[in-house]
Amino acid sequence: MEPVFLRKSVKILLLNDMQQLLLMCADDPQTTTVDGQYHGRYWFPIGGEIESSESIEEAALREIFEETGLKKDWITLGPVVWYGEFDLSLNGQLTHLHQTFVVAHTSETKFSLAHLTDSEKKVIKALSWFSLEDIKNSSDIIYPIVLPDYLPDILLGHYPHDPLWIDLAKQPQKK
Numbered sequence: 001m002e003p004v005f006l007r008k009s010v011k012i013l014l015l016n017d018m019q020q021l022l023l024m025c026a027d028d029p030q031t032t033t034v035d036g037q038y039h040g041r042y043w044f045p046i047g048g049e050i051e052s053s054e055s056i057e058e059a060a061l062r063e064i065f066e067e068t069g070l071k072k073d074w075i076t077l078g079p080v081v082w083y084g085e086f087d088l089s090l091n092g093q094l095t096h097l098h099q100t101f102v103v104a105h106t107s108e109t110k111f112s113l114a115h116l117t118d119s120e121k122k123v124i125k126a127l128s129w130f131s132l133e134d135i136k137n138s139s140d141i142i143y144p145i146v147l148p149d150y151l152p153d154i155l156l157g158h159y160p161h162d163p164l165w166i167d168l169a170k171q172p173q174k175k
Helices: 056-068 118-123 132-137 147-155
Strands: 005-015 021-026 042-049 075-090 093-106 124-130
Touching (some): 005 056, 005 147, 021 132, 056 075
Parallel strands (some): 005 093
Antiparallel strands (some): 075 093
16 A cells, blocks of 8 residues: 655754753554554654755754754754655554654753644653663664664764665564
8 A cells, every 4th residue: 555645754863962862752552554563652853744844954943842842042953864764654644754864962951842732742751861872772662773773973973974864664673
């Protein structure tokens, strides 16, 4: 079955001064793999849909504010480093997602979920800073699954000359 909806989104690799990545936790049984599998609660980089009138940078700054309360003056945007595509069932609608990942830095460590949309408020459970070791050792699912493979270079400031394609369709191993 072909996806009926195309969604272009930005994901922000928001890093703090301690080289930790801000991840968001969701629990949404309405979001599944194409074949209907729900893997339970999961973590992922903040971000969301790019509106038709927005650049990637504008969307990133808007999403950072909406999902964390951090103002653009507190953020330093870096380059686009990765991209990828995958299909999933989003709220019961077969969707093809194209995600672009941009690096951002902040000295702020406190955040707020007060600006989430109504639909986000129903499924977003938490925000938390994760070190690379936290990500590698987490018993929770963290998307993209390949994050531990690519994040070390980002933490070292070794950004690719051109954005790298990463496998966003990879699913967690069955336990």
